[in-house]
Amino acid sequence: MTPAVRKQVSEGIQRQLRAAEAKAKDDFTLILIRTRVRSAEKRVADETFGKCTIDNKTINLGVLQKDPSQPYCEECERRIAKIHKWLLKKLSESRKELDGITATTRSILKNDSAKTIGKEGDIVLPDVDVPNIRSGRLKQEIRQMEESLISMAKGEYDGACESCEEPIPEGRLKIFPGTKKCTTCAGGTKKERD
Ligand SMILES: [Zn+2]
Numbered sequence: 644m645t646p647a648v649r650k651q652v653s654e655g656i657q658r659q660l661r662a663a664e665a666k667a668k669d670d671f672t673l674i675l676i677r678t679r680v681r682s683a684e685k686r687v688a689d690e691t692f693g694k695c696t697i698d699n700k701t702i703n704l705g706v707l708q709k710d711p712s713q714p715y716c717e718e719c720e721r722r723i724a725k726i727h728k729w730l731l732k733k734l735s736e737s738r739k740e741l742d743g744i745t746a747t748t749r750s751i752l753k754n755d756s757a758k759t760i761g762k763e764g765d766i767v768l769p770d771v772d773v774p775n776i777r778s779g780r781l782k783q784e785i786r787q788m789e790e791s792l793i794s795m796a797k798g799e800y801d802g803a804c805e806s807c808e809e810p811i812p813e814g815r816l817k818i819f820p821g822t823k824k825c826t827t828c829a830g831g832t833k834k835e836r837d
């Protein structure tokens with residue numbers, strides 16, 4: 644890449660960033676956009692720009708003209724785009740469920756009639772352990788999904804198990820899009836394995 648081309652590519656990436664930032668609806672989306680653009684600029688600087696970050700195949704020029712921060716070749720992008728869609732859907736569902744639990748727990752704790760007076764005359768709060776366990780689990784899932792989206796933005800996500808490096812089956816990713824392990828490495832039973 645000549646310095647002139649590099650400059651041109653960099654400007655294209657910056658233009659994309661500004662256009663995407665203007666459309667972003669929340670802070671997390673902004674983080675994703677900036678991460679993606681920063682990673683693309685890093686690839687320009689270290690001369691790996693235009694090569695798929697997964698298999699090193701050349702990314703179609705037409706793709707890069709439309710989307711200069713695209714880290715994946717068309718073949719990899721098809722697979723990643725599917726997981727990306729599952730991640731966004733599940734992430735929004737999980738965030739909604741967590742908000743619901745948080746609101747319910749808060750109203751239970753606020754509701755005086757739900758409180759009882761204990762033997763010592765102290766106030767006994769209603770049991771919120773079950774929703775707490777569920778919200779803890781949801782928070783963990785949300786964090787994992789956000790991490791996956793960030794690593795996609797960096798071009799580092801390849802859908803492989805972090806333990807055995809085998810591709811995680813799509814059936815599993817569809818249900819648990821944030822998972823980083825295949826069923827075997829996650830310790831699932833034989834019956835659960837794909
Ligand atoms: Zn590829």
Ligand SMILES: [Zn+2]
Nearest residue numbers: 804807825828
């Ligand atoms: Zn594995």
